[in-house]
Amino acid sequence: LALAVQRRESQVVLGLDPDPRRLWPAAVAAAPTEGSPAQRAAAAVTTHCRAVIDAAGPACVAIKPQLACFERLGAPGREALGAVTEHARDADLLVLADGKRGDIDVTNTAYGQSLFGGVPSPFGDVPGLDADACTASPYMGVDTLQALLAAARVREAGVFVLVRTSNPGAADIEDLELAGGGPLWEQVAAIVDRLGDGVPLADVAAVTGSTAPEHLARMRELMPRAPFLLPGIGAQGGQVQDLGAAFVPGRAGGLVSASRSIAHAGEARQTDPADGARAEAERLRTLAWALA
Amino acid sequence: LALAVQRRESQVVLGLDPDPRRLWPAAVAAAPTEGSPAQRAAAAVTTHCRAVIDAAGPACVAIKPQLACFERLGAPGREALGAVTEHARDADLLVLADGKRGDIDVTNTAYGQSLFGGVPSPFGDVPGLDADACTASPYMGVDTLQALLAAARVREAGVFVLVRTSNPGAADIEDLELAGGGPLWEQVAAIVDRLGDGVPLADVAAVTGSTAPEHLARMRELMPRAPFLLPGIGAQGGQVQDLGAAFVPGRAGGLVSASRSIAHAGEARQTDPADGARAEAERLRTLAWALA
Numbered sequence: 001l002a003l004a005v006q007r008r009e010s011q012v013v014l015g016l017d018p019d020p021r022r023l024w025p026a027a028v029a030a031a032p033t034e035g036s037p038a039q040r041a042a043a044a045v046t047t048h049c050r051a052v053i054d055a056a057g058p059a060c061v062a063i064k065p066q067l068a069c070f071e072r073l074g075a076p077g078r079e080a081l082g083a084v085t086e087h088a089r090d091a092d093l094l095v096l097a098d099g100k101r102g103d104i105d106v107t108n109t110a111y112g113q114s115l116f117g118g119v120p121s122p123f124g125d126v127p128g129l130d131a132d133a134c135t136a137s138p139y140m141g142v143d144t145l146q147a148l149l150a151a152a153r154v155r156e157a158g159v160f161v162l163v164r165t166s167n168p169g170a171a172d173i174e175d176l177e178l179a180g181g182g183p184l185w186e187q188v189a190a191i192v193d194r195l196g197d198g199v200p201l202a203d204v205a206a207v208t209g210s211t212a213p214e215h216l217a218r219m220r221e222l223m224p225r226a227p228f229l230l231p232g233i234g235a236q237g238g239q240v241q242d243l244g245a246a247f248v249p250g251r252a253g254g255l256v257s258a259s260r261s262i263a264h265a266g267e268a269r270q271t272d273p274a275d276g277a278r279a280e281a282e283r284l285r286t287l288a289w290a291l292a
Numbered sequence: 293l294a295l296a297v298q299r300r301e302s303q304v305v306l307g308l309d310p311d312p313r314r315l316w317p318a319a320v321a322a323a324p325t326e327g328s329p330a331q332r333a334a335a336a337v338t339t340h341c342r343a344v345i346d347a348a349g350p351a352c353v354a355i356k357p358q359l360a361c362f363e364r365l366g367a368p369g370r371e372a373l374g375a376v377t378e379h380a381r382d383a384d385l386l387v388l389a390d391g392k393r394g395d396i397d398v399t400n401t402a403y404g405q406s407l408f409g410g411v412p413s414p415f416g417d418v419p420g421l422d423a424d425a426c427t428a429s430p431y432m433g434v435d436t437l438q439a440l441l442a443a444a445r446v447r448e449a450g451v452f453v454l455v456r457t458s459n460p461g462a463a464d465i466e467d468l469e470l471a472g473g474g475p476l477w478e479q480v481a482a483i484v485d486r487l488g489d490g491v492p493l494a495d496v497a498a499v500t501g502s503t504a505p506e507h508l509a510r511m512r513e514l515m516p517r518a519p520f521l522l523p524g525i526g527a528q529g530g531q532v533q534d535l536g537a538a539f540v541p542g543r544a545g546g547l548v549s550a551s552r553s554i555a556h557a558g559e560a561r562q563t564d565p566a567d568g569a570r571a572e573a574e575r576l577r578t579l580a581w582a583l584a
Contacts, residue, residue, distance in 0.1 A: 017399070020413035028414050037416035044415070068395065068402035072411045073418055075370040082366070100395045102429055103360065104459045107309070110360035119364045121312035122320050123336070124329035126365055137394055139431040139454055141461020162431055167396045169433020176479060177471035184476065187468060 001132075001158070001227055002201050004094055005252040010061045011288045012281055013096060013229065015259025016049050016084065017066040020073075022264070023048040024273045042076030045069075049084040053091055055274035056262050056281035062094035062132070064229075064257055085129060094132040096229070100162060102137030105147035112151020133158040135207055135229075138188045145195060149204065158203040158227075161192050163219065166209025166232030185215075189222040201252055202226050213242035220245050220253075231257040233284065240287045247292035256288045293450070293519055294493050296386055297544040302353045303580045304573055305388060305521065307551025308341050308376065309358040312365070314556070315340040316565045334368030337361075341376040345383055347566035348554050348573035354386035354424070356521075356549055377421060386424040388521070392454060394429030397439035404443020425450040427499055427521075430480045437487060441496065450495040450519075453484050455511065458501025458524030477507075481514040493544055494518050505534035512537050512545075523549040525576065532579045539584035548580045 005011055020041045027048035031040045053063060063085070070081040085095045101111040111134075113119040118128035136148050136159050149159050164174050164185040174185040189206065196202025205227040208219050219228065228246045233239075233256055246254030258280075266276025297303055312333045319340035323332045345355060355377070362373040377387045393403040403426075405411040410420035428440050428451050441451050456466050456477040466477045481498065488494025497519040500511050511520065520538045525531075525548055538546030550572075558568025 017402075020411060020415075020418070023414075031415065037413055038418045040415035041411075041413040041418050044413075066395075066399055066402070068393075068399045068406060071370075072402050072406035072420065074374070075367040078363075078367040078370050098395075100429070100432075101360075101392070102394070102431075103358075103390075103392045104457070105461075107358055107360045110309075110358070110364050114360060114364035119312060119333075121329055121333040121336075122315075123312075123323065123332035126312070126330045126333050128364065137392070137429045137431050139394075139429050139465055140392075140457050140459060141464035141466070143459060143461035143464075145461075165396070165432050167432060167435060169397075169435035169437075172433035172435075172483065173431055173476070173480070174433070176476065179469035179471050179473075181471075184465070184468065188465070191464065 001094070002250060002252040004061050008061045008092070009289065010059055010285045011251055011255050011292065012060045012284045013062045013064045013255045013257040014053065014056050014060040014262060014281065015064045015066065015231070015257050016052065017069050017259045018045040018048055019069065020045065024051055027051060038074045039076045042073045042080040045073065046080040046083045050087045051274060052263050052277055053088055053093070055277040057088070057091045057093055059278070059281035059285040060093060062096050062255070063088040064096040064098045066259070067097060067099035082129065085131070096160065097129055097131040097134040100135050100137045101148065102140050102144055104140065105143050108144050108147040109151055112148050116151050116155045116157050130155065131157060133160055133205070135160045135162065137162050138191065142191055142195070145191070149195060153203065158205055160205040160207050160229050161188065163188050163192060163206040163208050164215050165207060170209060186222060189219055192226055193223045196225055200225055200249060205229060207231065216243060216245040220248050225249060227252055227255060229255045229257055233258045233261065240284060241291070244291050251292040254288070254292065256284055258284060293386070294542060294544040297353050300353045300384070301581065302351055302577045303543055303547050303584065304352045304576045305354045305356045305547045305549040306345065306348050306352040306554060306573065307356045307358065307523070307549050308344065309361050309551045310337040310340055311361065312337065316343055319343060330366045331368045334365045334372040337365065338372040338375045342379045343566060344555050344569055345380055345385070347569040349380070349383045349385055351570070351573035351577040352385060354388050354547070355380040356388040356390045358551070359389060359391035374421065377423070388452065389421060389423040389426040392427050392429045393440065394432050394436055396432065397435050400436050400439040401443055404440050408443050408447045408449050422447065423449060425452055425497070427452045427454065429454050430483065434483055437483070441487060445495065450497055452497040452499050452521050453480065455480050455484060455498040455500050456507050457499060462501065478514060481511055484518055485515045488517055492517055492541060497521060499523065508535060508537040512540050517541060519545055519547060521547045521549055525550040525553065532576060533583070536583050543584040546580070546584065548576055550576060
């Protein structure tokens with residue numbers, strides 16, 4: 001991860017949350033006229049995401065496909081996800097599969113097979129998505145995270161664990177004060193730190209919302225070696241200037257994620273969607289690079 | 293749900309966690325000889341799950357497909373999931389899609405579109421899985437659960453929220469003592485109760501592990517109207533006899549879930565897989581019905 005950030009001179013993660021009703025017009029126009037709605041929508045989503053990668057990708061280090069947005073297009077959506085991640089890899093971008101998975105150990109192993117290395121079968125190995133990292137939910141405990149991490153480590157991939165997220169509801173559970181002191185998310189942060197592999201930028205990372213930057217310094221204290229994924233820039237209201245504490249262990253310590261604010265930048269700027277996306281991704285890249 | 297339990301005289305939920313290496317031999321033998329490993333494995337998984345439904349389904353009220361096990365077979369896996377859920381509906385079984393989803397509101401809406409009613413597109417509506425319920429993770433808070441629930445309610449479907457699960461790691465987060473008193477899972481239980489629609493068996497339900505039955509009475513106190521899904525029977529070590537408290541609001545108050553212990557009952561009993569599955573599902577049905 002640190003090498004990729006250095007090579008591409010960017011900490012920007014390009015979120016891909018394609019909504020079939022908000023695709024770039026050229027992608028809709030290029031969709032096939034035959035096929036089911038799912039097949040046509042998935043083709044348009046693929047074209048849209050490839051175009052967003054072509055425009056904004058040069059300013060980014062990774063893509064972060066939102067699995068829900070592909071899943072809602074059924075089997076063609078899974079084909080689209082594969083095509084989009086392949087396009088990103090061809091463009092030298094890492095792939096962070098965003099699905100917030102979290103289940104018992106045997107099931108998290110299955111999610112790991114799906115997202116990383118695949119699963120053996122009597123008919124030969126079924127390949128996985130070959131992602132470089134995924135997101136995970138900690139609610140069910142350490143054994144569940146370990147199972148997902150074991151599947152990731154086989155491919156030298158990483159796991160980003162939800163710690164303190166950027167949505168309003170984060171206060172309901174994540175911020176609950178524990179009898180032992182501190183909010184719940186600090187306990188999760190301690191688990192993230194413990195599960196990491198001990199190298200300067202550990203393979204267990206944290207999803208840490210950028211809309212509550214006052215927590216960032218404390219998070220860095222609790223997780224000195226974990227890369228932070230900082231969503232909530234742009235569409236969710238976070239400001240990249242507030243994120244300095246994330247970058248203490250180096251530039252790759254803070255990955256700045258933005259999705260809709262990049263894909264739809266052209267609307268705000270009243271320019272071509274690709275030009276808007278390119279300009280917004282470059283703006284974020286420059287802002288973040290200056291902080292680290 | 294109450295009507296379905298009454299009509300089918302069963303509280304047994306048939307978990308479907310197909311592992312391509314542990315399918316019934318007849319399903320592997322019937323797989324096509326052409327196609328990719330994913331296509332062939334997905335065809336075998338479909339045949340296997342249909343056969344399990346044919347054998348054990350008459351003793352059950354619902355199936356619970358484990359989404360991870362289908363996702364790891366790529367796009368053909370999504371086709372298999374659709375075929376299996378359709379087979380279950382044809383057999384008059386409810387479908388509880390087990391994916392433990394949990395993300396910000398806009399993403400949980402997308403998961404809801406995927407699992408329930410589908411998503412509109414410029415090419416026509418893309419259908420969803422049309423499930424009767426799904427499982428959800430509460431870590432990111434109430435707003436995220438509300439978004440998923442809104443998508444479910446459009447189809448009169450329900451949401452089962454993780455409360456206190458049956459895996460060893462449940463102690464790491466779910467059991468943490470809060471400064472305000474009680475463990476974290478009691479706080480989640482209060483949220484589940486509050487989100488429910490107020491009818492005797494609410495549309496917000498709880499996943500409550502059966503390996504810690506000492507918690508069940510307290511859960512029932514906190515969630516008097518929520519259906520409980522009780523996994524961990526069989527393969528995970530829970531005993532159905534310990535679950536009496538779940539059934540206080542009626543028979544549908546406690547759904548007893550079992551997967552591997554049904555699908556692989558034939559191995560333990562040294563009988564045909566279908567005969568073993570049928571006998572084990574009937575055994576669970578009779579046990580649970582006697583308790584309620």
